[in-house]
Amino acid sequence: MSKNLTTREEDYSKWYNELVVKADLAENSGVRGCMVIKPYGYAIWEKMQAELDRMFKETGHQNAYFPLFVPKSMFEAEEKNAEGFAKECAIVTHYRLKNDPDKPGKLMVDPNAKLEEELIVRPTSEAIIWSTYKGWVQSYRDLPLLINQWANVVRWEMRTRLFLRTAEFLWQEGHTAHATKKEAIEESEKMMNVYADFVQNFMAIPVVKGLKTETERFAGAEETYCIEALMQDGKALQAGTSHFLGQNFAKAFDVKFANAEGKQEYVWGTSWGVSTRLMGALVMTHSDDKGLVLPPNLAPIQVVIVPIYKSEEQLQAISAAVASVSAALRKLGVSVKYDDRTTQKPGFKFAEWELKGVPVRIAVGPKDLENGTFEVARRDNLSKEVVVADGIENYIANLLSQIQADLFANALSYRENHITEVNSFEEFKSVLEGKGGFVSAHWDGTAVTEEKIKELTKATIRCIPLDRVEEAGSCVFTGNPSVGRVFFAKAY
Amino acid sequence: MSKNLTTREEDYSKWYNELVVKADLAENSGVRGCMVIKPYGYAIWEKMQAELDRMFKETGHQNAYFPLFVPKSMFEAEEKNAEGFAKECAIVTHYRLKNDPDKPGKLMVDPNAKLEEELIVRPTSEAIIWSTYKGWVQSYRDLPLLINQWANVVRWEMRTRLFLRTAEFLWQEGHTAHATKKEAIEESEKMMNVYADFVQNFMAIPVVKGLKTETERFAGAEETYCIEALMQDGKALQAGTSHFLGQNFAKAFDVKFANAEGKQEYVWGTSWGVSTRLMGALVMTHSDDKGLVLPPNLAPIQVVIVPIYKSEEQLQAISAAVASVSAALRKLGVSVKYDDRTTQKPGFKFAEWELKGVPVRIAVGPKDLENGTFEVARRDNLSKEVVVADGIENYIANLLSQIQADLFANALSYRENHITEVNSFEEFKSVLEGKGGFVSAHWDGTAVTEEKIKELTKATIRCIPLDRVEEAGSCVFTGNPSVGRVFFAKAY
Numbered sequence: 003m004s005k006n007l008t009t010r011e012e013d014y015s016k017w018y019n020e021l022v023v024k025a026d027l028a029e030n031s032g033v034r035g036c037m038v039i040k041p042y043g044y045a046i047w048e049k050m051q052a053e054l055d056r057m058f059k060e061t062g063h064q065n066a067y068f069p070l071f072v073p074k075s076m077f078e079a080e081e082k083n084a085e086g087f088a089k090e091c092a093i094v095t096h097y098r099l100k101n102d103p104d105k106p107g108k109l110m111v112d113p114n115a116k117l118e119e120e121l122i123v124r125p126t127s128e129a130i131i132w133s134t135y136k137g138w139v140q141s142y143r144d145l146p147l148l149i150n151q152w153a154n155v156v157r158w159e160m161r162t163r164l165f166l167r168t169a170e171f172l173w174q175e176g177h178t179a180h181a182t183k184k185e186a187i188e189e190s191e192k193m194m195n196v197y198a199d200f201v202q203n204f205m206a207i208p209v210v211k212g213l214k215t216e217t218e219r220f221a222g223a224e225e226t227y228c229i230e231a232l233m234q235d236g237k238a239l240q241a242g243t244s245h246f247l248g249q250n251f252a253k254a255f256d257v258k259f260a261n262a263e264g265k266q267e268y269v270w271g272t273s274w275g276v277s278t279r280l281m282g283a284l285v286m287t288h289s290d291d292k293g294l295v296l297p298p299n300l301a302p303i304q305v306v307i308v309p310i311y312k313s314e315e316q317l318q319a320i321s322a323a324v325a326s327v328s329a330a331l332r333k334l335g336v337s338v339k340y341d342d343r344t345t346q347k348p349g350f351k352f353a354e355w356e357l358k359g360v361p362v363r364i365a366v367g368p369k370d371l372e373n374g375t376f377e378v379a380r381r382d383n384l385s386k387e388v389v390v391a392d393g394i395e396n397y398i399a400n401l402l403s404q405i406q407a408d409l410f411a412n413a414l415s416y417r418e419n420h421i422t423e424v425n426s427f428e429e430f431k432s433v434l435e436g437k438g439g440f441v442s443a444h445w446d447g448t449a450v451t452e453e454k455i456k457e458l459t460k461a462t463i464r465c466i467p468l469d470r471v472e473e474a475g476s477c478v479f480t481g482n483p484s485v486g487r488v489f490f491a492k493a494y
Numbered sequence: 495m496s497k498n499l500t501t502r503e504e505d506y507s508k509w510y511n512e513l514v515v516k517a518d519l520a521e522n523s524g525v526r527g528c529m530v531i532k533p534y535g536y537a538i539w540e541k542m543q544a545e546l547d548r549m550f551k552e553t554g555h556q557n558a559y560f561p562l563f564v565p566k567s568m569f570e571a572e573e574k575n576a577e578g579f580a581k582e583c584a585i586v587t588h589y590r591l592k593n594d595p596d597k598p599g600k601l602m603v604d605p606n607a608k609l610e611e612e613l614i615v616r617p618t619s620e621a622i623i624w625s626t627y628k629g630w631v632q633s634y635r636d637l638p639l640l641i642n643q644w645a646n647v648v649r650w651e652m653r654t655r656l657f658l659r660t661a662e663f664l665w666q667e668g669h670t671a672h673a674t675k676k677e678a679i680e681e682s683e684k685m686m687n688v689y690a691d692f693v694q695n696f697m698a699i700p701v702v703k704g705l706k707t708e709t710e711r712f713a714g715a716e717e718t719y720c721i722e723a724l725m726q727d728g729k730a731l732q733a734g735t736s737h738f739l740g741q742n743f744a745k746a747f748d749v750k751f752a753n754a755e756g757k758q759e760y761v762w763g764t765s766w767g768v769s770t771r772l773m774g775a776l777v778m779t780h781s782d783d784k785g786l787v788l789p790p791n792l793a794p795i796q797v798v799i800v801p802i803y804k805s806e807e808q809l810q811a812i813s814a815a816v817a818s819v820s821a822a823l824r825k826l827g828v829s830v831k832y833d834d835r836t837t838q839k840p841g842f843k844f845a846e847w848e849l850k851g852v853p854v855r856i857a858v859g860p861k862d863l864e865n866g867t868f869e870v871a872r873r874d875n876l877s878k879e880v881v882v883a884d885g886i887e888n889y890i891a892n893l894l895s896q897i898q899a900d901l902f903a904n905a906l907s908y909r910e911n912h913i914t915e916v917n918s919f920e921e922f923k924s925v926l927e928g929k930g931g932f933v934s935a936h937w938d939g940t941a942v943t944e945e946k947i948k949e950l951t952k953a954t955i956r957c958i959p960l961d962r963v964e965e966a967g968s969c970v971f972t973g974n975p976s977v978g979r980v981f982f983a984k985a986y
Binding site: 029031032033036037038039040041044045047048064065066067068069070071072073074076077078081084088089090091092093094095096097098099100107108109111120121122123130133134137143149153154156158170172345 | 521523524525528529530531532533536537539540556557558559560561562563564565566568569570573576580581582583584585586587588589590591592599600601603612613614615622625626629635641645646648650662664837
């Protein structure tokens with residue numbers, strides 16, 4: 003397999019698929035639509051998990067674990083939710099295999115082991131969790147319930163792509179229950195803000211916060227808050243959603259509480275989630291034709307050190323110098339790898355670590371030892387500098403912060419250049435076909451228009467931005483009155 | 495629901511079930527055989543996970559993630575493994591529900607959405623992982639592969655009990671591949687030792703290390719190493735297993751590598767796992783009739799502080815004193831909860847935190863403030879002491895270490911008193927029916943005898959202890975020659 007990636011200009015989609023595999027993030031498995039997340043990719047996901055988990059706990063949430071399976075009748079209880087997810091689910095119907103009498107060595111489903119009621123592999127856990135909450139909530143004193151679950155879910159997608167759309171994926175799903183509508187709405191907004199904070203400040207990916215239209219809303223929610231990111235090819239990617247569920251699930255599962263006056267009321271709910279899809283967003287926001295570019299906060303290896311030598315003696319001297327720099331860096335919490343493989347040349351190593359997106363590379367040869375310097379290269383902009391060895395650990399620590407900030411600033415500047423206000427449908431189409439990005443346009447508020455525009459352009463309403471200005475206008479498609487602009491885009 | 499537990503003497507099994515639910519560890523769900531792990535129980539599991547994960551990484555392993563589903567044909571490839579697990583698996587046969595035309599609002603399995611090949615919900619992941627390893631291993635340079643996965647698995651158990659035996663459970667499964675038999679055996683032994691270290695030093699549960707007999711071995715393994723613990727009712731519990739897989743899976747999935755001489759060889763494998771079953775072991779090793787007893791290493795709350803007061807003024811003075819103690823404790827890494835609920839009396843709080851197994855309780859009233867003391871109570875032995883407030887944080891930190899050590903020492907002493915050497919089948923039966931525990935007896939090495947003894951007494955061979963002395967003897971059942979004693983017990 004050649005190390006050369008297809009370039010983004012040649013074929014963005016091919017570039018993405020190749021990069022995910024070659025950088026050892028993930029690969030397709032022998033199971034249709036399911037991926038294997040490889041150790042390097044999983045290490046990045048673990049860093050995301052750790053930070054999100056910390057943020058969830060800091061905002062008062064606890065983790066728990068609920069069953070993988072949802073009995074069909076339980077799944078049916080919240081009608082919209084069931085309809086929204088029933089079309090793409092894996093269904094367990096039997097619980098035993100037996101030896102196939104006609105084919106020695108082969109197994110067959112035992113027809114005598116048919117389940118009385120089919121089990122759905124959870125596509126999302128509202129049903130199973132709200133059926134449990136019924137037993138946990140009696141009085142207002144039991145509220146709020148602030149619970150999160152890290153889990154795998156399955157949606158039977160027909161067209162799958164590594165991280166972006168897979169039959170099985172990993173995610174977290176928060177499910178909270180509250181005494182009042184106000185509190186539940188506040189929770190939905192709070193978690194959308196936690197997601198935005200995480201994605202922007204930890205992943206260096208700028209997002210637009212907004213509301214989904216009714217068409218794009220989560221099945222069973224009253225309101226869906228979302229954060230939308232923009233990829234390098236001008237397509238949007240939904241990076242996280244937070245749903246205000248109203249009393250829909252409480253009513254479907256009869257979850258009531260006695261308020262302070264002893265009156266029975268239905269509980270108010272929220273749910274919110276982000277998934278391994280974020281790995282796709284990470285790749286498509288920062289990476290380039292040489293490979294992955296990782297923000298230092300998420301890089302499993304932040305600094306790689308490559309020795310350049312001709313003799314064993316030189317290598318020993320370099321290794322000694324590297325040992326003390328590595329120790330100093332580790333003391334500052336920086337993760338370092340010393341790549342002293344003797345089986346590969348420096349050029350090969352440089353290319354490999356560029357492919358894998360290590361933020362900083364230090365090269366050191368005999369000349370450097372003489373001069374008391376190291377060569378420091380940034381992965382993000384490929385610049386190099388010669389840096390004095392003494393105190394280099396502080397230089398590197400600052401550089402890592404700088405890289406994190408620069409990655410965000412660059413992505414933000416790209417995003418800002420890709421929000422285009424349009425006032426006619428001609429303009430609308432030409433921006434979409436041209437540079438892409440978010441097209442900010444007036445819309446008459448109807449699902450019919452939304453659908454029509456989608457048919458004609460493949461663009462959907464990504465969100466009604468939370469910070470939009472009230473502005474009277476006329477719909478870009480129908481000319482009917484509008485109260486403000488919404489963001490359209492083609493999307494992943 | 496009354497707070498009083500059934501006592502262990504009344505009904506050990508009922509005591510266990512009640513305690514798991516009342517202490518908020520877990521409960522049964524609306525899905526047959528599947529449990530809900532509640533936040534308090536999950537917090538304990540998270541502590542186990544964090545420590546095990548640290549130990550795995552320290553021994554060179556990386557995490558990854560493989561698919562939930564295993565296609566039937568892949569499952570069949572390693573014959574023994576398939577046979578061993580085929581009888582208790584959940585099978586996905588369809589991928590869509592549709593509206594039931596005969597029952598408005600109800601869904602039915604869409605007969606047009608039948609999978610071409612059935613998918614097994616993983617009961618264990620050797621098949622899917624070895625089918626992946628085929629693509630990862632070409633040369634000896636690609637070895638060893640040292641990989642672990644945190645995941646859920648499903649085994650269709652007919653009789654389930656919270657944590658001990660559930661249809662779905664959480665676990666970690668390590669899967670490694672090596673160039674030589676020797677290395678693979680060393681890895682299996684190393685991971686058995688990691689488990690023993692964790693269970694003994696972190697969970698305070700003594701274990702016997704040993705080998706399984708052929709009958710009890712993992713389906714598809716050449717050798718199964720295990721750690722066996724002893725519960726308070728004299729029954730054994732398998733706490734972890736580590737399998738030397740030989741080349742069985744490499745052959746089934748054609749995983750070969752070119753050795754240093756360029757010759758193709760099959761890879762050698764291991765797998766090893768521990769699960770949420772350890773939660774059951776934790777409960778049944780340390781807890782008592784008042785509730786849970788948690789080793790400080792695993793306690794989500796290590797110290798609870800309860801104020802005793804009559805006036806708001808007293809409460810304020812107490813709270814001020816508590817704030818500084820709490821801060822000092824947290825600085826030492828001790829987790830503290832101040833239970834200043836005004837809705838509950840101290841006696842209620844004491845009972846609740848005893849039920850939940852918080853290792854240390856501090857009570858403080860106006861008298862204590864005057865005297866500059868606190869009342870410190872240990873959960874494990876229920877002893878109380880009055881301790882000078884000044885510097886109490888160091889006293890508590892030491893006390894927590896002491897409790898951890900005492901719990902292990904007590905469990906060890908119980909276990910030592912429950913290993914009984916017997917030399918006749920009469921003795922064998924009378925020990926089993928009497929105090930229980932491990933019965934150390936000679937066995938003739940045949941599966942027939944093993945089976946016969948199991949039929950007659952319900953005792954199985956828990957393990958051939960690794961440290962057993964070679965000792966000529968005659969089988970306790972047949973009188974045939976034996977080369978050493980093995981441990982029998984009734985088991986969970």
